[in-house]
Amino acid sequence: MSRDARLSVRKIDRDRNRFHEIVRGKIKQDLKKYVSHHELLGRKGGNIVSIPMPQIELPHFRFGPNPKGGVGQGDGNPGDPMQEGDGEGQAGEGAGQHSLEVEITLDELAKILGDELELPRIQPRGNNQLPMKGGRYTGLKPTGPESLRHFRRTYRRALLREIATGTYDPDDPVIIPIRDDKRYRARRDVMVPDFNAVIIYMMDVSGSMGKEQKDIVRTESFWIDTWLRSQYKNIETRYIVHDAAAKEVDRETFYHLRESGGTKISSAYELCARMIESQFPPEQWNIYPFHFSDGDNWSGRDTERCVKLLNDVLLQKANVFCYGQVRSAYGSGQFKKDLDRAFEDDPRVITSDIADRDGILGSIRSFLGTGR
Amino acid sequence: MSLTPELEAARKEIEGYAREYGLDCFETIFELLDADELNEVAAFGGFPTRYPHWRFGMEYNQLDKGYSYGLSKIYELVINNDPCYAYLMRSNMMVDQKLVMAHVFGHCDFFKNNLWFAKTDRKMMDRMANHGTVVRRLMDRVGLEPVERFLDCCLSLDNLIDPHSMFIRRRTEPTDAEPSAAEEAPVKFRAKGYMDSFINPREATDRERARIRKEAVQDAKLPPVPVRDVLSFLLEYAPLKRWQQEVLELVREEAYYFAPQAMTKIMNEGWASYWHSTMMTQRILRPSEVVDYADHHSGTLATRPGRLNPYKLGIELFRDIEDRWNRGKFGAQWEEMDDHEQKRRVNKKLGLGRDKIFEVRRTHNDVTFVDTFIHEEFAQAQKMFVYGVDRRTGQYQILDRDWTKVKEQMLFSLTNWGQPYIYVTDGNYEKRGELYLFHKWGGVDLQFDFAQATLKNLCWIWDRPVHLETMLENKAVLLTCKNADAEITQRELTPSEEPRGIGAG
Known part of the structure; x- marks a missing residue:
C-alpha cells in the first residue's frame, strides 16, 4: 500500500493545495500590509519566507486568557514564580494557542x-535563444528504441492500416503492428530565452536620510x-551609496550605512555609468538602475x-531608469521636479514619490508597471 | 499495511493478556504506517476517508514539519469504532509497538464500556466516508467555494452542542391532536344555519383560522426553554437550503462523535496508561526491553510545572482508587476520621480495587472523576497547586496548595470540556426574527476577537441580526451583529433591563 500511496496522489494533497490557495488569497488581500512592513526580510531563509497568519484559524466561542490561572504539578512554595511560558493552557483544554505561520517561496510571493x-x-x-539542455519527450518519430515506443x-x-486493407476482423480483433506503424517518443529541444539582468541600487545616505527613509x-x-x-x-x-562622493558597497552596508554629509547625486550616476561600461554591456544585459534619495541635491549645477x-x-x-523620492523632514524634494521637467515625455525615466510606508506599493507599481 | 509476522505475534499475545485482565474490547485492527502516512491519517482526525477541507491540509503541514524537524512524533492513533482501528508507526522500536498495543487495548475497552461513549456511532468509519461523499458531491454540484465557506461557518460553531442531549429527550414533539380553542372557533358573523355558508364563506374562515394559528406561532416562545444545542436549533429554524442542511447536519454529527473524547481525556488516557503499565510490567516485557520501556513510559508521564498531564493524572488517580478500595479507604467512616496518620494507614484488606476501577471507568467522565476521587492526601502526594498571575509582577506564580482550591480550579476548567456555555434563549427576539444568545458567564470572558468573528458566522447562517449577551470586564454587554459584513456593535446592558439569560428563566 505504501508504495502505491506514494505513486498516486494522496488524499491529503488536495487539502494541502486548497490550504495553500487560501493562504495565497489571504496574502493577496493583505498585500499592502505585508509589503509595507519589512518583518518579512528578517525572516528570509534561503528561498522561503514564513509569514505570520493568525486570521486563518477557524474562530470559535472560547475562553480568553484565564486571569485565575490553572492547576499545575510540581515542587515549590506558594509565591514562587513559575518559569516563563509555563502558564499557557489549562487542564482539559484542547490545543494550546500558538501563532500560526505559513511558509511560501519567494517565487510565489513575486x-x-x-x-x-x-x-x-x-x-x-x-x-538570444539557447536550446535548453535535456529537452522533453514531447515529440514523435518513426524510428527509435523499442523502450520509447508509443x-x-x-x-x-x-x-x-488493418481496417484500410480489410484485414481487420471485429470478431477477432487482433492487431499486429508492422514496422511502418511504429512510432517512438522523441525529444524535442526547447528554446529558452537567455537573458541577464543587473539591478543597480543607488541610495542617498546623506545626513537628511533617516532610519525610516x-x-x-x-x-x-x-x-x-x-x-x-x-x-x-x-x-x-x-x-552604490553616495553623499558628496559615491562608492560601491555590499548589500549589508547598503542597508545599514549612515553617513552624514552633503549630497552630490552626479557622483553616484558617474559611478553607475562607469560600472555599466566596464561590466555590463547592454547587448547582453538588461540594466535597471534605481536611485533613492530625499531629493535634496547639492546645487542646481x-x-x-x-x-x-x-x-x-x-x-x-539601461532598460529604464527609476528614481524614487522618499519624503523626509529635511529634504526639499527639488530633484524629482527637476527630473520630471527634464524628461517630461521620456518613458525611459520613471519617478515616484514615496510619502511613507503605505506609498511603497504604489511606487513599485509605477516602476515596474511599464514592463520595460 | 497489515502487521508483520513478528508484530502479529505480539498482538495475539497482548490481546490475550488484555482478555485475561478482563478488558472488554471491540475487535481491534492494527495498521502499520510510515510516518507521512500516519501524519496524513492524524491530520484527518484518524479517519482517512474524511470530507475534503483545507484545515486537514494545514494540520498535515504542521505535523509534517514537527516530525521532520524532530520536534514531535505520533506514537499511536486509535479510533472509536467497531471494529476499533489503531495505527502503528513502522519506524518505532519493537518495545514501543508493544507498549502502544497494550495502550490501545486500554482505549478500546474504554470506548466500548464508558457510558459517555454509549451513544456514539460505532460505524463512524463508514459514516465519515459517507460524509466525504456527500461533501464532494455537493462541491461538484454547488461549487467548491460556497460549500467551503458554509463548512467553515459550521465548523466555527461546532462546539455549540449539548453532549448531555444525547441521553435526554428534552424537546417534546409537537402534537397535532389538540388544536387550541381559538383555532376551533374562528370569529364568525352570526347567521342562520342555512345562510352560514354564504355569510361566513369557507375561504374567509380558513383565512381567519390560518391567521390565528400564525399569530399563535409568532407569540409562542421559541425555543420554549433555552437550548444549548445551537446547531440543532439552526438546523430546525435557520433559513437553510437543502444542501446547507446536509452540511450542517454532518458537522453536528461529527461534533457529537468527538465530544465524549474531550469529556474523558484524563480518564481515557489514564485508563490506557494504567493498562499498558500493568500489562508491560507484569507480562510483556523481556529483560532486554526494560530500560527502553522505562524511558518511554516516564516520558509519557512527565509533568511540567504549568500544565497538567492527563496521562499522569489519570493513571495516578486510577492507581489511588485501586489502592483505596483494596484497603478499604472509603466510605463515610473513613472520610470522617480525624487523625490523618491513622486515616492514611487504614488497611482492611478488602481487595475491591480492581472491581472498583472497572466500575469507575464505566460510569464517570473527567468532571465527576476529579470531583469524586481527588482527596487531600492525593493532592498532596501529587504536589498539585493552583497558579495564577501575580498582580505586582505580572508573572505566573504558585498561589496555593490547598486541595479544595486545586479541585475547584480543575473542575472549573474541565466543566463543559473547557468550552463556554452558550444558549439560544430567543429565536424571535423583539418579534423580528432575530437570534438571541446568552453566554452563561462563569468567571472568564470570551476571547473577544474570536467571539466577534464567530458571531458574524452565526449571523451569516441565520440571515437576520444576531445578539450575544455576555460579560466583558465585569460588565454585562450585548454584542450585536446586524449582518455578516457589518461591524459588531457593542452595548452595555443596564441593570434595569430584563435579563434574558438563564438565571432569570
Missing part, C-alpha cells in the same frame, strides 16, 4: 505581487528584487550634470 499590481511581464531586450499511436496506426528604501528594494528575480534567471545586484549623464550614458544603456 507572482502574487505581479498579479495584484497587474505588473506586465517584462519584455527582455535582444533575442503504444497508443502505434496501435492506432496499425488499426487504421532607509527602511522604506530597503523594503522597496526587497520587493523590486523579488519581482525582477522572478522574471530573469540570472540576476546581479549592485549597490549638479542636477544639470545628472541630467546630462542620464541623457548621454545611462538612458542609452
Whole structure:
C-alpha cells in the first residue's frame, strides 16, 4: 500500500493545495500590509519566507486568557514564580494557542505581487535563444528504441492500416503492428530565452536620510528584487551609496550605512555609468538602475550634470531608469521636479514619490508597471 | 499495511493478556504506517476517508514539519469504532509497538464500556466516508467555494452542542391532536344555519383560522426553554437550503462523535496508561526491553510545572482508587476520621480495587472523576497547586496548595470540556426574527476577537441580526451583529433591563 500511496496522489494533497490557495488569497488581500512592513526580510531563509497568519484559524466561542490561572504539578512554595511560558493552557483544554505561520517561496510571493499590481511581464531586450539542455519527450518519430515506443499511436496506426486493407476482423480483433506503424517518443529541444539582468541600487545616505527613509528604501528594494528575480534567471545586484562622493558597497552596508554629509547625486550616476561600461554591456544585459534619495541635491549645477549623464550614458544603456523620492523632514524634494521637467515625455525615466510606508506599493507599481 | 509476522505475534499475545485482565474490547485492527502516512491519517482526525477541507491540509503541514524537524512524533492513533482501528508507526522500536498495543487495548475497552461513549456511532468509519461523499458531491454540484465557506461557518460553531442531549429527550414533539380553542372557533358573523355558508364563506374562515394559528406561532416562545444545542436549533429554524442542511447536519454529527473524547481525556488516557503499565510490567516485557520501556513510559508521564498531564493524572488517580478500595479507604467512616496518620494507614484488606476501577471507568467522565476521587492526601502526594498571575509582577506564580482550591480550579476548567456555555434563549427576539444568545458567564470572558468573528458566522447562517449577551470586564454587554459584513456593535446592558439569560428563566 505504501508504495502505491506514494505513486498516486494522496488524499491529503488536495487539502494541502486548497490550504495553500487560501493562504495565497489571504496574502493577496493583505498585500499592502505585508509589503509595507519589512518583518518579512528578517525572516528570509534561503528561498522561503514564513509569514505570520493568525486570521486563518477557524474562530470559535472560547475562553480568553484565564486571569485565575490553572492547576499545575510540581515542587515549590506558594509565591514562587513559575518559569516563563509555563502558564499557557489549562487542564482539559484542547490545543494550546500558538501563532500560526505559513511558509511560501519567494517565487510565489513575486507572482502574487505581479498579479495584484497587474505588473506586465517584462519584455527582455535582444533575442538570444539557447536550446535548453535535456529537452522533453514531447515529440514523435518513426524510428527509435523499442523502450520509447508509443503504444497508443502505434496501435492506432496499425488499426487504421488493418481496417484500410480489410484485414481487420471485429470478431477477432487482433492487431499486429508492422514496422511502418511504429512510432517512438522523441525529444524535442526547447528554446529558452537567455537573458541577464543587473539591478543597480543607488541610495542617498546623506545626513537628511533617516532610519525610516532607509527602511522604506530597503523594503522597496526587497520587493523590486523579488519581482525582477522572478522574471530573469540570472540576476546581479549592485549597490552604490553616495553623499558628496559615491562608492560601491555590499548589500549589508547598503542597508545599514549612515553617513552624514552633503549630497552630490552626479557622483553616484558617474559611478553607475562607469560600472555599466566596464561590466555590463547592454547587448547582453538588461540594466535597471534605481536611485533613492530625499531629493535634496547639492546645487542646481549638479542636477544639470545628472541630467546630462542620464541623457548621454545611462538612458542609452539601461532598460529604464527609476528614481524614487522618499519624503523626509529635511529634504526639499527639488530633484524629482527637476527630473520630471527634464524628461517630461521620456518613458525611459520613471519617478515616484514615496510619502511613507503605505506609498511603497504604489511606487513599485509605477516602476515596474511599464514592463520595460 | 497489515502487521508483520513478528508484530502479529505480539498482538495475539497482548490481546490475550488484555482478555485475561478482563478488558472488554471491540475487535481491534492494527495498521502499520510510515510516518507521512500516519501524519496524513492524524491530520484527518484518524479517519482517512474524511470530507475534503483545507484545515486537514494545514494540520498535515504542521505535523509534517514537527516530525521532520524532530520536534514531535505520533506514537499511536486509535479510533472509536467497531471494529476499533489503531495505527502503528513502522519506524518505532519493537518495545514501543508493544507498549502502544497494550495502550490501545486500554482505549478500546474504554470506548466500548464508558457510558459517555454509549451513544456514539460505532460505524463512524463508514459514516465519515459517507460524509466525504456527500461533501464532494455537493462541491461538484454547488461549487467548491460556497460549500467551503458554509463548512467553515459550521465548523466555527461546532462546539455549540449539548453532549448531555444525547441521553435526554428534552424537546417534546409537537402534537397535532389538540388544536387550541381559538383555532376551533374562528370569529364568525352570526347567521342562520342555512345562510352560514354564504355569510361566513369557507375561504374567509380558513383565512381567519390560518391567521390565528400564525399569530399563535409568532407569540409562542421559541425555543420554549433555552437550548444549548445551537446547531440543532439552526438546523430546525435557520433559513437553510437543502444542501446547507446536509452540511450542517454532518458537522453536528461529527461534533457529537468527538465530544465524549474531550469529556474523558484524563480518564481515557489514564485508563490506557494504567493498562499498558500493568500489562508491560507484569507480562510483556523481556529483560532486554526494560530500560527502553522505562524511558518511554516516564516520558509519557512527565509533568511540567504549568500544565497538567492527563496521562499522569489519570493513571495516578486510577492507581489511588485501586489502592483505596483494596484497603478499604472509603466510605463515610473513613472520610470522617480525624487523625490523618491513622486515616492514611487504614488497611482492611478488602481487595475491591480492581472491581472498583472497572466500575469507575464505566460510569464517570473527567468532571465527576476529579470531583469524586481527588482527596487531600492525593493532592498532596501529587504536589498539585493552583497558579495564577501575580498582580505586582505580572508573572505566573504558585498561589496555593490547598486541595479544595486545586479541585475547584480543575473542575472549573474541565466543566463543559473547557468550552463556554452558550444558549439560544430567543429565536424571535423583539418579534423580528432575530437570534438571541446568552453566554452563561462563569468567571472568564470570551476571547473577544474570536467571539466577534464567530458571531458574524452565526449571523451569516441565520440571515437576520444576531445578539450575544455576555460579560466583558465585569460588565454585562450585548454584542450585536446586524449582518455578516457589518461591524459588531457593542452595548452595555443596564441593570434595569430584563435579563434574558438563564438565571432569570
